[in-house]
Amino acid sequence: MNRKIELLKLLFNEATFQPANYFSKKLSVSSKTVYADIEELNDLLTTSPSTDLHIEKSPRKGMMLVGKKNQLEQIIVHLNQTNSHSYFNVKARRFNPHFRRLDIVKRCLLNQENVSLEQLSIDYIVSKTSLHKDFEFINNTIAKEQVALHITHKGIGVTGQEIHIQYAIKHFLSFYIQQQDNDYLQLLMRSMTDDDSFNYINQLLVNHNGMLIQQCSEYYLSSLLIAITIQIKRLSLGYHVEKEDDFLFNHIRYMQSYLIASQLAEKLETDFSVVFTTSDTEYLSKLFFAHRMIDETSKINDQFYARIIKQIINKIGEIERVDLSQDAKLYHSLLSHFPAMITRLQKKIQVINPILEEIKVEYSKLFSILWYALSDLERRFDITLNDHEVSFLLIHFQIALDKAADANNIVIICQYGISSSNLILNKVRQLLPAKDNIEVYSLSKLQSSQLDNVDLIITTLDIGQINKPVVKISSLLNTADYQNIIQTYANYVLNKHGDGVDKIGNWPSITTFLRPNLVHLNVDITSKAQCLDMLLSELEGENYVNANYRESVLNREAIGNTSIEHGIALPHGSPMFVTKSSISLITLNKPIKWGTIDVSIIIMVSLAEKDIININDVFTGIYQIVSDKNLVLQLQSMQSFQQLEQFLSHKKGI
Structure with missing residues (x-):
C-alpha cells in the first residue's frame, strides 16, 4: 500500500497528464505495475467519503488526478485503514x-x-x-x-x-x-450484515439511552452493539431465541435492564421489520445486564453480592497486606461490576479486554494472585473464570492498591488553547486514578520549572530529552493514546513502588512449600502434555491434591497461556482441590513449546485454601526470580535439591 500512496502523492503534485513511465522511474517499478496500481487506486478512491477524486487516463497523454485536492491527507488515512483490513x-x-x-x-x-x-x-x-x-x-x-x-x-x-x-x-x-479501531469495526459489521444496522443501533442507543452510554466503557459498548446487530440479523432471517429456564432471582436481576431492552425492541421491530418474541426480548435484556447497561431508576438492595464482595476485598487486602476494607470506591465499583460478570460467565457471553496481554505482563503477580483468590467463586456460582474477566477485576484492585500508595504528579503539555487543554485534562482524569495530581503546563513553564517531583509527562508536543517518563499523544486522544498512557503509567507505577522484596535474594515462602520429591532437575521431556501429566500424577500419587485438581489445571491451560518471559511456565489449578500445599519444579535439558513460548523451567504452585494468605509472598519471590535473566540462568544450572535450597535461601556454597 505504501507504493500506491506514494503514487497518489506524485499524481497530486502533477497539474498535467504524465505517462506511466514517468511514474515508474520515480517509483522504481515497471509501467505495468503502475497501471495495475492505478486500477486499484481508482477502486479504493470510490470508497473514500466526501471526495470526487479519481485518476483519469488518456491515450498518448498518460494519467492525471482529477477532482478536489484539498483533502488528500484524510483520503490517505482512509485508504490505509480500508486496505489494512483485507477482509473487505x-x-x-x-x-x-x-x-x-x-x-x-x-x-x-x-x-x-x-x-x-x-x-x-x-x-x-x-x-x-x-x-x-x-x-x-x-x-x-x-x-x-x-x-x-x-x-x-x-x-x-x-x-x-x-x-x-x-x-x-x-x-x-x-x-x-x-x-482494532472503530473504523475497522464499523466496516467489519457492515460487511457481515450487508447493511448499516451496527451504526444505526449505536445511534439509537445514544439518542434514547445517552446517560447509560456515557457511563459504559467503549469495550462494553462495542461488545453489546455486536451482539445486538447479530440478533437483529438473525431475527430478520426468522431465527428466534428459545425460552431459557432460569431461577427467579436471576429474572429479578434482569428486570434492572428489561425496561431498556423492551423499549429498544419496540423501536427495532419498527425500524428493521422484525418480530421480537418474549424470549428474544429477555435475551436482549440479559445482553444489557451482562454489559452493565442497567436502569439506575430501579435499584435493588443487593445484600447477597455485598457480602461476597466484602469477603473478596478483605481476602485480597490480607494477601497484599493493605487495608482495603474502607475503600468505598472499590466496593461500589465491584458491586456494579460483579453481578454482570457472573451473568456473562453463566451465559457464556465473552467480553474481550484489548490490553489483556499487557496486563498479564505488567501486573503478572496480582493477576496470578486474583486467579487463586477468586477460585471459590467458580464453585459458588458454577462458572469458569477466564483471563479477560480476571483482568477486568484486576483493574479495580490495582487502582485501589495504587490509591493506598503515594499520589503521583502528572503534567500535561498542550500547544492549543485553554479549552483544548482542559478537554485533555478531563479525559486523562477519567483515565487515571483520582488520587493522582494532574496539572496542565505550558512548554515554557515546563522548561523553567524544577522537575524533581514530576512523575509523568503527557504531551502533544515534541519536548526533547527529559529524564522523566513521557507519553506523546494526539490533540484528540484516540484509542492508541489511551493505551499508551495506561501502558506508560503501569510501567512507571511498578518501577516506582515495586514490591519491597529484598533484592539480595531470600525467598523463605518458596522453600516452605517446595517438596524434594516434586523437584526434577535437567530432565528430558518432549511435550507440554507429558510435563503436565508428570506433575499432576506426582501430586495425585502423594495425595497432595484430589481427583478434580487435574481437570482444573487443564481447564486453566485451555483458557489462557500460562507461560511468561525468559522461558518459564507457571501452570496452576484451583486451591479448592488442594489438600496439602506444595510447589513443584522441573528444569529441562531441552525447551518445549508452551503455547507460543519455548519453556525450560516449569513451576507449579499448588496452595490449599488455608495457605492462600501466603500467595503474595510466594509469587513475589517467583516473579522476582523469573523476571531476572541472571537468576533464571542460575536456576537453570541447578544440579541438586541442596543447591536449589541454597540458591533460594541465599546461602554460600552454590
Whole structure:
C-alpha cells in the first residue's frame, strides 16, 4: 500500500497528464505495475467519503488526478485503514484462509445460506480439501458454544440452539476485532450484515439511552452493539431465541435492564421489520445486564453480592497486606461490576479486554494472585473464570492498591488553547486514578520549572530529552493514546513502588512449600502434555491434591497461556482441590513449546485454601526470580535439591 500512496502523492503534485513511465522511474517499478496500481487506486478512491477524486487516463497523454485536492491527507488515512483490513477486499477472501473462514461464518452460520461445498469451492477458487480444513478450524473455534457446521450432500448444515449460534458468531468475530479501531469495526459489521444496522443501533442507543452510554466503557459498548446487530440479523432471517429456564432471582436481576431492552425492541421491530418474541426480548435484556447497561431508576438492595464482595476485598487486602476494607470506591465499583460478570460467565457471553496481554505482563503477580483468590467463586456460582474477566477485576484492585500508595504528579503539555487543554485534562482524569495530581503546563513553564517531583509527562508536543517518563499523544486522544498512557503509567507505577522484596535474594515462602520429591532437575521431556501429566500424577500419587485438581489445571491451560518471559511456565489449578500445599519444579535439558513460548523451567504452585494468605509472598519471590535473566540462568544450572535450597535461601556454597 505504501507504493500506491506514494503514487497518489506524485499524481497530486502533477497539474498535467504524465505517462506511466514517468511514474515508474520515480517509483522504481515497471509501467505495468503502475497501471495495475492505478486500477486499484481508482477502486479504493470510490470508497473514500466526501471526495470526487479519481485518476483519469488518456491515450498518448498518460494519467492525471482529477477532482478536489484539498483533502488528500484524510483520503490517505482512509485508504490505509480500508486496505489494512483485507477482509473487505473480495480477492483477499478468496486467497487468504484467515478471511475466507470469516466469510464462510457469515454465509453458513450468520445467514445460514443454502450453499453446497462445490459452490463454495467455485466461489473461493480453492479445493474441497482446503474447505474441509476451513470447516475443521471453524468448528474447533466455536466448539465450546455447542455449535457446529456440517457438510452434507444437501449443503452446509448447522446444529445448535439459536442462543448458542449467536454466541458462536460473536465469539468467532472476536478474533478479528481485538486491538482494532472503530473504523475497522464499523466496516467489519457492515460487511457481515450487508447493511448499516451496527451504526444505526449505536445511534439509537445514544439518542434514547445517552446517560447509560456515557457511563459504559467503549469495550462494553462495542461488545453489546455486536451482539445486538447479530440478533437483529438473525431475527430478520426468522431465527428466534428459545425460552431459557432460569431461577427467579436471576429474572429479578434482569428486570434492572428489561425496561431498556423492551423499549429498544419496540423501536427495532419498527425500524428493521422484525418480530421480537418474549424470549428474544429477555435475551436482549440479559445482553444489557451482562454489559452493565442497567436502569439506575430501579435499584435493588443487593445484600447477597455485598457480602461476597466484602469477603473478596478483605481476602485480597490480607494477601497484599493493605487495608482495603474502607475503600468505598472499590466496593461500589465491584458491586456494579460483579453481578454482570457472573451473568456473562453463566451465559457464556465473552467480553474481550484489548490490553489483556499487557496486563498479564505488567501486573503478572496480582493477576496470578486474583486467579487463586477468586477460585471459590467458580464453585459458588458454577462458572469458569477466564483471563479477560480476571483482568477486568484486576483493574479495580490495582487502582485501589495504587490509591493506598503515594499520589503521583502528572503534567500535561498542550500547544492549543485553554479549552483544548482542559478537554485533555478531563479525559486523562477519567483515565487515571483520582488520587493522582494532574496539572496542565505550558512548554515554557515546563522548561523553567524544577522537575524533581514530576512523575509523568503527557504531551502533544515534541519536548526533547527529559529524564522523566513521557507519553506523546494526539490533540484528540484516540484509542492508541489511551493505551499508551495506561501502558506508560503501569510501567512507571511498578518501577516506582515495586514490591519491597529484598533484592539480595531470600525467598523463605518458596522453600516452605517446595517438596524434594516434586523437584526434577535437567530432565528430558518432549511435550507440554507429558510435563503436565508428570506433575499432576506426582501430586495425585502423594495425595497432595484430589481427583478434580487435574481437570482444573487443564481447564486453566485451555483458557489462557500460562507461560511468561525468559522461558518459564507457571501452570496452576484451583486451591479448592488442594489438600496439602506444595510447589513443584522441573528444569529441562531441552525447551518445549508452551503455547507460543519455548519453556525450560516449569513451576507449579499448588496452595490449599488455608495457605492462600501466603500467595503474595510466594509469587513475589517467583516473579522476582523469573523476571531476572541472571537468576533464571542460575536456576537453570541447578544440579541438586541442596543447591536449589541454597540458591533460594541465599546461602554460600552454590
